[in-house]
Amino acid sequence: MTTENPAPLDPVQPRTVIGRMPKYVAGKPPREIPGLNAYKLSSNETPMPPIPEVMDAIRAQLDINRYPDPLSTKLRSALAEFLSVPAEDIVTGAGSLGALTQILATFAGQDDDGVQDEVIFAWRSFEAYPIVVETSGALPVQIPLLEDGRHDLDAMAAAVNERTSVILLCTPNNPTGPALRRDEVEAFIAKVPSNVLIVIDEAYQEFVRDPQAVDGIDTYRNHPNVMVLRTFSKAHGLANLRVGYSVSHPEVTNNIRVAATMFAVSSVAEDAAVASLAHYDKVVERVQKIVDERTRVVAGLEELRWKIPAAEGNFVWLPLGADTAEFVELASEQALAVRGFASEGVRVSIGEDEANTRFLELCRNYPKGSTLS
16 A cells, blocks of 8 residues: 655745844843953843832732733723823733734724725834834834934924824934924924824833923823823833833723733733832932933043934934944943944943943944044
């Protein structure tokens, strides 16, 4: 009895969009160099652990055999009081990126005739934007930044058409650093049709010190088509727990809940976030230490005649262009992991004092630094 070889099976194929999507590149850990403490300055993480009260809340949460509250009721109630907004206007998610994914799943994609929505955002901006936009089925529309690393809001407004469904404003802009200002955002909103959703992504809002910077919560109160993204990953030091949220008016929020990922925020993350809000004065103290270090780093770069964009997040941006890879490698040789972006520049997170000092020394000895201006 002979057995014929079965015909080869066609391999499982992903959606065609997967092949053309950019790949998210997480910040790499530092290289171990004998005699040097290694520091990771590549992921915009806070160098300090959460405040003690948060750690106590984490240790006390033992009910992990149960599903979390899908609505994160305790956290939404705490945020409602903290922000002075209705709890019904808040939808939680797995970090601000998880919250954004829920928004795009609700408001951006393809209609029944296969026509793609368009999502406008500045570029370069948050690396995940083109990935989550294309995953939703929408078309990303990238508007180049101005030379100073700021959003070109005039060009973004000019790109709006009948297919535009969502606009993303990242402030402070990651990775370049400048924050959008209140007056320019209001002028921008006035140019955008009221049926286009404007998302103000404020993942680094707590680090902003520009007195003219936009406040997303104030803006959302005045405009039904504006919503805000925030996270506990950065200032609160809860990056590993993945807890973020969006704030919008009920006509937006109610639709997002339909597409929201169930149980995205664990009970551990929820209790940690509630504890962090309850002791926000201690969070502010830690944030200020990072801002003080940012000020020292920026002053040091300016003294060395490096020209960099305004830094309003917990990072600085070096517009090194073609020298990006070279600088990343030199930093690695000094046991510093920094984040290079192709041939555009290097983002360096504000880390431990020793790490920041070593970074400045690297910049002092880098011969091409003062030529950036």
